[in-house]
Structures are given as C-alpha cells and as structure tokens.
Amino acid sequence: MNECCTVNMTVRYLTKKWTLLIILELFKGDNYSRRFSELKESLPGITAKILSERLQELEAENIISKKIDASVVPIRSDYTLTEGGVELIGVIRDIKYWALKWKIDNIPCGSQECKICRL
Amino acid sequence: MNECCTVNMTVRYLTKKWTLLIILELFKGDNYSRRFSELKESLPGITAKILSERLQELEAENIISKKIDASVVPIRSDYTLTEGGVELIGVIRDIKYWALKWKIDNIPCGSQECKICRL
DNA sequence: TAATACTATGAACGAGTGCTGCACGGTAAA
DNA sequence: TTTACCGTGCAGCACTCGTTCATAGTATTA
Numbered sequence: 687m688n689e690c691c692t693v694n695m696t697v698r699y700l701t702k703k704w705t706l707l708i709i710l711e712l713f714k715g716d717n718y719s720r721r722f723s724e725l726k727e728s729l730p731g732i733t734a735k736i737l738s739e740r741l742q743e744l745e746a747e748n749i750i751s752k753k754i755d756a757s758v759v760p761i762r763s764d765y766t767l768t769e770g771g772v773e774l775i776g777v778i779r780d781i782k783y784w785a786l787k788w789k790i791d792n793i794p795c796g797s798q799e800c801k802i803c804r805l
Numbered sequence: 806m807n808e809c810c811t812v813n814m815t816v817r818y819l820t821k822k823w824t825l826l827i828i829l830e831l832f833k834g835d836n837y838s839r840r841f842s843e844l845k846e847s848l849p850g851i852t853a854k855i856l857s858e859r860l861q862e863l864e865a866e867n868i869i870s871k872k873i874d875a876s877v878v879p880i881r882s883d884y885t886l887t888e889g890g891v892e893l894i895g896v897i898r899d900i901k902y903w904a905l906k907w908k909i910d911n912i913p914c915g916s917q918e919c920k921i922c923r924l
Numbered sequence: 925t926a927a928t929a930c931t932a933t934g935a936a937c938g939a940g941t942g943c944t945g946c947a948c949g950g951t952a953a954a
Numbered sequence: 955t956t957t958a959c960c961g962t963g964c965a966g967c968a969c970t971c972g973t974t975c976a977t978a979g980t981a982t983t984a
Contacts, residue, residue, distance in 0.1 A: 722877065
C-alpha cells in the first residue's frame with residue numbers, strides 16, 4: 687500500500703502505539719533489559735495483548751531480543767534491547783532534536799503523559 | 806489516540822504515502838524548490854488531490870514553504886524546502902543508515918519502485 | 925482444593941484513517 | 955472552445971489499530 691522502503695517501514699513501526707515507550711523502558715532498564723510484567727507495570731494502560739504484540743514486532747525487527755527462563759515458574763521472560771536497538775535510541779534522539787528545533791507549535795512535552803521527551 | 810509527542814507526530818507524518826518522496830523531490834530541485842506540476846510529473850501515480858494534501862500538511866509542519874505567483878496565468882505555485890526541511894533530510898538519512906545497518910531482511914532498495922534509498 | 929501469578933494467544937468488534945475516484949472551480953492564452 | 959494550471963469537496967472502500975473477552979498451562983500459596 688505504501689512505498690516499499692526500509693526507511694518507510696522503520697518509521698512506520700515507530701508510529702505504533704506504545705512502541706516508542708517500550709523501547710524507552712528497555713533503555714532505562716539494567717542492561718537495557720526488562721521483564722514482561724515490569725514493562726506492563728511501567729506502562730499504565732497497556733494490555734497484555736498489545737504488549738505481547740509489540741514485543742513480537744520489535745523482536746522480528748531485531749530491535750529487541752527475548753530470553754525465556756522456563757526453569758522458573760511462573761515463567762520469566764526477559765526482553766533486551768539489541769545493539770541495533772540501542773543505536774535506534776540515537777536516531778530517536780535526533781528526531782526529537784529536529785522536532786524541538788523546528789516545530790513552533792509543538793505539543794507541550796515534558797507533560798506527564800509524554801515520556802518520550804525525557805530522552 | 807496515540808501518545809502525544811513531537812517525536813511521534815513527526816514520525817507519523819513521514820509514514821504517509823508520498824510524503825518522503827515529495828521531500829526528496831524538493832531536495833533534488835534547484836534551491837530545493839519545485840512547482841506543483843513538476844512534482845506531479847516526477848511522482849507517477851500521485852493524484853493532484855493527494856499531492857495537494859501532502860503539500861498542505863508539510864507546509865503546516867513548516868517543512869516546506871509555498872509561494873504563489875498569481876500574476877502569471879496559469880497560476881504558478883512554488884514549493885521550497887525550508888531550512889528545517891533541509892535538515893530533515895539528514896534525519897531521514899540517519900534513519901536509512903540505521904535501517905541498512907541493522908535490518909537483515911530489509912526490502913531490496915535501489916529497486917525502481919523505491920527512490921528513497923538513493924539518498 | 926482452589927485461587928493466584930505469570931506469559932502469553934485468538935477471535936470478534938468498533939473506530940478511525942488513508943487513499944482513490946469523480947466532479948467541479950477559476951482564468952487567460954492558443 | 956479547448957487546454958494548461960492549481961487546486962477543493964464529497965463519497966466510499968479497504969485496511970489497520972486497539973480493546974475486550976475467552977482460554978491455557980504450571981507451580982506455589984492459601
């Protein structure tokens with residue numbers, strides 16, 4: 687439907703609800719890592735289904751990696767930013783800087799609802 | 806519906822069909838400038854309506870500026886990348902580099918259909 | 925014995941958005 | 955009268971996104 691292009695596809699993923707926030711949560715975690723339940727807690731309002739979906743997408747995109755510890759019960763799932771994922775933070779920062787520099791009527795960030803601009 | 810955030814909003818605009826291509830066309834033009842009809846010609850398949858819409862959006866975002874020469878008939882409309890728009894090219898490049906570096910199964914760019922990767 | 929914690933997946937539904945197609949508007953030169 | 959030029963408005967289709975509810979498996983805890 688849209689143009690075939692890695693740029694476009696990449697950007698497209700980032701627009702999905704929660705995706706940026708999930709990446710940022712992982713970035714803040716020890717070793718850029720978080721558990722499923724931790725993510726869910728730190729993202730009030732997200733449903734397990736959507737979180738699961740986004741994590742799968744990010745894994746498919748090689749932005750995060752997943753490690754399941756099935757020896758423990760209940761199961762632990764750890765999600766970690768890949769090297770590429772960590773570098774993506776830099777790209778997101780660049781976008782943010784551009785936006786802050788050139789957007790006159792930007793949405794007031796730093797508000798409680800927006801965690802992205804705390805980068 | 807989505808998170809309020811300039812980053813998110815910015816990225817969101819870039820995902821729309823034709824937007825990236827329009828920006829690139831302007832970037833290639835003399836003085837980063839193009840006329841409506843020139844844009845339409847160089848983007849086969851785009852309709853006047855969509856081109857018009859995208860240009861309006863980009864203008865509202867301060868990425869391009871518009872100049873109408875009503876003294877001539879038929880009317881001439883010139884669209885030019887703003888300073889911010891030109892800087893945005895750098896951001897798009899960064900996204901592209903990231904994508905090329907980290908995406909294993911990226912869509913084959915350089916194909917005829919994709920003009921974005923010629924950046 | 926039953927409930928709870930944890931990590932999911934699937935189906936159905938509703939809302940929204942993006943894009944297309946078509947019609948229509950104006951003016952001046954050819 | 956047609957063409958070049960630059961749009962706008964409306965109708966409608968298709969797709970996507972997100973929510974909600976149902977389900978599932980296991981081991982510890984009450």
